[in-house]
Amino acid sequence: MSDKVAVLVAGSWGTAIASVLAENQLDVTLWSRNEQQVAEINNEHRNHRFLGDIELSPRIRATTSMEEALHETRAVFVVAPSASMREVALQMRPFLRQETILVHATKGFEATTLRRMSTVLAEELPQYDPYSIVVLSGPSHAEEVIKQCPTTVVVASENTEAAEAAQDLLINSYFRVYTNPDVIGVEVGGALKNIIALGAGLTDGLGYGDNAKAALITRGLAEISRLGTAMGGNPLTFAGLAGIGDLVVTCTSKHSRNWRAGYTLAQGEPLETVLQQMGMVVEGVKTTQAAYRLSREYGITMPIADELYAVLFEGKSAIAAAQDLMGRGRTHEIEEVAKPVQTKWFG
Known part of the structure; x- marks a missing residue:
């Protein structure tokens, strides 16, 4: 069996995953659209914009060619921003083989359709078994994974063999991997925690x-x-x-982009300025919009998400949002858990 794996794209988390795979003696092709970034990874073994001066394994090679990245690849790990997932999947379509292990590690929803990332992949890769798509999530800052700090994550798939195959590729002495059949729960948890992290940054900033x-x-x-x-x-x-797990690490660490964005917003900076200063995708912003719409679609009360939506998109002050949350009517802490709706896989 081939020892070649691919990682798309070469952001901080994608590069960190590539480093885990390289540590496990796999030959990693890291795909990027940016020719300058590709040259830096290949010639200097660094991805300075995202991970500073950390030296990357020589087993990691970068390319701008999707065909080269996916050629005879044992597994592909897709770590594209949620807004780019559909476009990346379209580029993958001609080159992805059915026998390739397909894992995504993106935490968000597609803003226009409210689709989960596994659904986006399934729609754009009709030749691939949707039940074999694997989701990687959990508390895992790239800045710590790249330094081989002890980290524990989960891979989820409705196909147990696919989840265990991904687990085998990733697990090592510092990167522990559990399996879970609940694709929906893992994706939703990974996406929505970014909203709460924005709120945590706001509370700290205030x-x-x-x-x-x-x-x-x-x-x-x-x-x-x-x-x-x-x-x-x-x-x-x-x-x-x-x-x-993911909620705690994202709400309590300065590594968290979402926490940092919330903290900066609390200093009075407008949202557009904050996002420009970050220089990287802050998934919690678009996820707040998605949660606002999804909560109404499913008839679910989400007061924190609603207040954050008002702060981000309606000009409400963070102080006023906090006051309104604290002033809500009395309620019981242990609420009835919503019953799951009966939906098709593509939901």
């Missing part, structure tokens, strides 16, 4: 302290669980790595 952030994380998890369960996810998934 100086509200640890009590407020703990409350935000806890009640945020309740919102994630409500919507995720309504969409068909397993409630237990949200108590796992793709749920509370």
Whole structure:
């Protein structure tokens, strides 16, 4: 069996995954549209824009050719921003073989259609078995993975063999991988935690302290669980790595783009300026829009997501949003869990 694997694209998380695979003695082709970035990776073994001066394994080679990246590849890991996933999948279509293990590690929804990323891939790759698509998620900052800090993640697929194949490719002494059959729950948890991380950055930026952030994380998890369960996810998934695990790390670390964006917004910077300063995709912004629409589609109450939507897109101040959350009417903490809807796989 081939030892060649591909990673699309060469951002911070894609490069970190490539490094894990290279550490596992696999030959990694890292795909990028940027010729200058490709040259830097091949000639200097660095991806400076995203990961500074960290030296990359010589087993990682970069290319701008999708055909070259996917040629006789054992597995492909797609780590494109959610807004680019459909375009990347279209470029993959002529070259992806059915026997290739297909994993995506993108945490978000498609903004226009509200599709999960596995659904986008399935729609654009009709030759591939949709039930064999694997999702990689969990608490995993690229900045720590690239330094081989102990990290634990989850891979989810409705095809157990596909999930275990991805697990075998990734697992090593510092990167522990669990499997889970709940694709919907893992995708929803990974996407929605970015909204709460934006809120955590706002609370820290306003100086509200640890009590407020703990409350935000806890009640945020309740919102994630409500919507995720309504969409068909397993409630237990949200108590796992793709749920509370990813939520905690994203809400409490300065590595988190979403936390940093929220913190900067609290200083009074407009959203467009914050996003320009970040220089990287902040998935929580578009995910907030998606959650706002999904909560209404599924009839789910999400007050934190609603207030963040008002701050990001309606000009509401973060202080006013916090006051309105604290002033909500009395309710019971243990709410009835929404019953999952019966949906087709493409939902």
